[in-house]
Every structure is written in C-alpha cells, then in structure tokens.
Amino acid sequence: MKKTLFVGRHGVGKTTLKQRLMGLEIKYEKTQYMLYGRWIIDSPGEYAEVHGLGAALAIYSYEADVVAMLISADDEYSLFPPNVASMINRDVIGIVTKISKCPPDRAENWLRLSGCKRIFKVDSHTGEGVEELKTYLRKQK
Ligand SMILES: Nc1nc2c(ncn2[C@@H]2O[C@H](COP(=O)(O)OP(=O)(O)OP(=O)(O)O)[C@@H](O)[C@H]2O)c(=O)[nH]1
Numbered sequence: 769m770k771k772t773l774f775v776g777r778h779g780v781g782k783t784t785l786k787q788r789l790m791g792l793e794i795k796y797e798k799t800q801y802m803l804y805g806r807w808i809i810d811s812p813g814e815y816a817e818v819h820g821l822g823a824a825l826a827i828y829s830y831e832a833d834v835v836a837m838l839i840s841a842d843d844e845y846s847l848f849p850p851n852v853a854s855m856i857n858r859d860v861i862g863i864v865t866k867i868s869k870c871p872p873d874r875a876e877n878w879l880r881l882s883g884c885k886r887i888f889k890v891d892s893h894t895g896e897g898v899e900e901l902k903t904y905l906r907k908q909k
C-alpha cells in the first residue's frame with residue numbers, strides 16, 4: 769500500500785478510517801501522538817489546528833507517498849487554506865468523511881479550493897466509499 773499521512777481536525781475521523789481500511793475493530797481511540805503504522809501515518813488533529821505543531825506534519829509528509837486531507841461532511845468550517853496542496857511535494861488527495869450524516873458537497877468544495885484534484889467520499893461506519901479509496905491506495909504493480 770502507498771504510505772499515507774492522514775491530516776485533519778480533531779474528530780474528523782482519521783483513526784476510524786484507519787481502522788476501517790485496515791479491517792480493525794471500529795472503536796474510539798483518541799490519537800495522542802503521531803502513530804506510524806505499517807502504511808498509515810495517523811496524526812492527532814491538534815497538529816493541524818495548532819500553528820506551532822504544524823511543522824511535524826510537514827516532516828512526516830516527507831516519509832509519505834500520499835498526503836490525505838480530511839474534512840467531515842458535517843464540518844462547519846475548513847482548517848485548510850486555499851491552494852495549500854501546492855505546498856506539498858507528495859500526491860495529495862481529499863477525503864470527505866461521515867457522508868452518512870449529511871451531503872458531502874460543501875466539504876468537497878472546500879477540499880477543491882485547497883487544491884485537492886482527487887476527492888474520495890467515505891463513511892467509516894457504513895463502509896460506503898472505502899473500497900474505492902483502498903483501490904487507489906494500493907500500489908500499482
Ligand atoms: N457517522 C460517522 N462517524 C464517524 C466517522 N468517522 C468517525 N466517526 C466518529 O467520529 C468520532 C471521532 O473519530 P476519530 O476517528 O477518533 O477522529 P480523529 O480524526 O482520529 O480525531 P483525533 O484523534 O482527535 O485527531 C468518533 O466517535 C467516530 O466514531 C464516519 O465516517 N461516520
């Protein structure tokens with residue numbers, strides 16, 4: 769699988785999506801520090817929210833093949849500045865989470881404004897959209 773860094777605010781669903789992608793039990797586990805797994809690098813939301821911690825995300829992105837920017841379908845604002853994806857020298861994808869809760873359009877637009885060309889829409893509880901994301905994250909032979 770492509771080594772993938774998950775970035776997004778606290779509670780957006782990074783860890784739950786990791787559990788779903790890896791076939792683990794879905795259960796709430798607050799991420800307290802960078803969790804460097806076999807192919808998913810899971811970050812605490814605070815690293816994206818607190819300016820002084822953002823550098824850690826930049827450093828971990830150097831170890832990744834793909835940087836995934838996550839926004840939840842029911843989020844009321846986006847943390848990501850316009851066109852920020854152009855600052856990342858890795859493949860960048862957008863992921864809208866929690867699509868069973870409300871339509872994904874607003875979050876999808878924010879991800880496009882931030883420069884994500886490819887956007888996946890998923891729900892980690894129902895499993896909707898997760899296979900498509902997994903197919904993309906499989907390394908091409
Ligand atoms: N309905 C629904 N709930 C979700 C989904 N993804 C996550 N949740 C719920 O949202 C809450 C937060 O999810 P986490 O995966 O812990 O969020 P996180 O982004 O890892 O949060 P931090 O570790 O704090 O950065 C949990 O109660 C999850 O069950 C989803 O796709 N659909």
Ligand SMILES: [Mg+2]
Binds near residue numbers: 810
């Ligand atoms: Mg987490």
